[in-house]
């Protein structure tokens with residue numbers, strides 16, 4: 001089995017790379033061991049949210065030059081980052097997922113704890129706040145839960161939101177629309193997780209011809225003329241944003257859908273849209289298999305082996321490593337070391353375990369493990385036993401040199417580096433003699 005490109009890891013970074021390669025006509029395959037971080041993420045894209053003092057940033061592109069040397073944005077450059085974001089937005093739109101923005105500045109997105117995080121793109125169902133004046137035009141907020149959903153606590157949302165600038169004098173109404181009102185037929189509706197609740201609503205409420213009207217009327221009653229109604233994201237995965245728009249039109253309310261504890265429906269929508277675009281471009285998505293290692297010769301990776309195909313190597317001209325961070329086992333640690341487990345690529349960790357993290361986990365300090373990752377050169381090529389591997393690119397959360405939580409840049413790094421690696425591969429493939437012969441034939 002010989003491919004032009006093998007992408008290892010099917011998260012935001014890997015699929016961005018893979019879609020771009022497949023769209024350019026390269027024979028591309030993605031091998032992904034399991035769910036990516038998207039199933040946990042908000043479904044928004046953060047490009048750069050905070051400066052070095054942890055203050056929210058309105059203009060991320062204006063702040064990139066202040067990022068520490070070694071940050072992936074310095075390697076790919078701001079122009080590539082802009083192009084990658086435009087590419088991503090167009091791909092999502094083609095899959096029916098509209099990603100809204102506030103032009104060239106960040107907006108605020110609300111979290112399930114009532115915090116306001118700077119974001120670049122948000123899905124249509126989420127209300128986007130002005131970062132400069134988030135409470136503009138809002139005097140009364142209703143936070144409404146559905147069927148006692150346990151992973152969304154209106155009191156927490158209201159407490160957090162009331163601490164945001166301008167919200168101190170805003171009135172809050174807290175409510176729960178009962179399962180009976182929504183005709184949900186589940187013995188303990190409040191024990192359902194977000195995905196189960198969405199399935200139950202689809203089965204019991206939205207199959208009724210007046211299902212959306214029932215929900216709309218219940219929301220109107222619960223909201224008591226609030227300027228903004230905050231609800232948990234539990235209505236649907238597929239078509240969830242369109243449902244939110246319909247609900248707003250029907251109820252006349254301004255509604256903000258908030259991603260909840262995993263599984264996050266907005267994150268799942270994004271994962272589904274990315275996979276759809278990759279398959280649409282002719283790519284092969286192999287789910288549930290794990291890459292175990294590879295065969296190197298001098299400065300090239302020739303082939304890989306997977307858990308399900310240990311005796312048959314898969315070879316390619318180029319490879320992309322997009323296996324994520326500790327969360328997705330793209331990086332692992334034991335008592336003695338931090339390492340990249342697939343190939344054993346050079347990682348920037350330290351041998352001194354005491355230095356891996358700050359003593360106080362939630363103390364606001366920068367834990368060193370957050371910066372850990374695979375060391376790469378300016379082309380995102382890593383190092384294996386002292387040699388730079390020219391046809392292997394590392395992208396997304398597996399990279400070193402940035403702290404995604406502290407800087408609020410995880411989504412931008414994943415999309416930007418994924419796209420950048422694909423552009424390098426496309427350019428290299430266009431200049432390989434073998435490909436020219438194939439094209440002439």
Ligand SMILES: Cc1cc2nc3c(=O)[nH]c(=O)nc-3n(C[C@H](O)[C@H](O)[C@H](O)COP(=O)(O)OP(=O)(O)OC[C@H]3O[C@@H](n4cnc5c(N)ncnc54)[C@H](O)[C@@H]3O)c2cc1C
Pocket residue numbers: 008009010011012013014015031032033034035036037038040041042043044045046047289290291292322323324325327328329330342395396397398404409410411412414
């Ligand atoms: C809880 C949470 C909330 C977040 N919220 C946001 C947000 O609001 N905004 C934002 O911009 N970003 C957010 N992020 C971050 C963002 O989603 C991730 O940083 C980004 O998706 C990283 O993408 P990735 O493709 O590099 O890695 P991942 O999404 O981690 O994907 C890696 C994939 O590789 C697979 N894999 C690992 N090892 C192997 C192997 N050996 N063989 C084959 N496959 C393998 C894994 O199974 C996984 O599918 C959040 C992340 C988390 C965890």
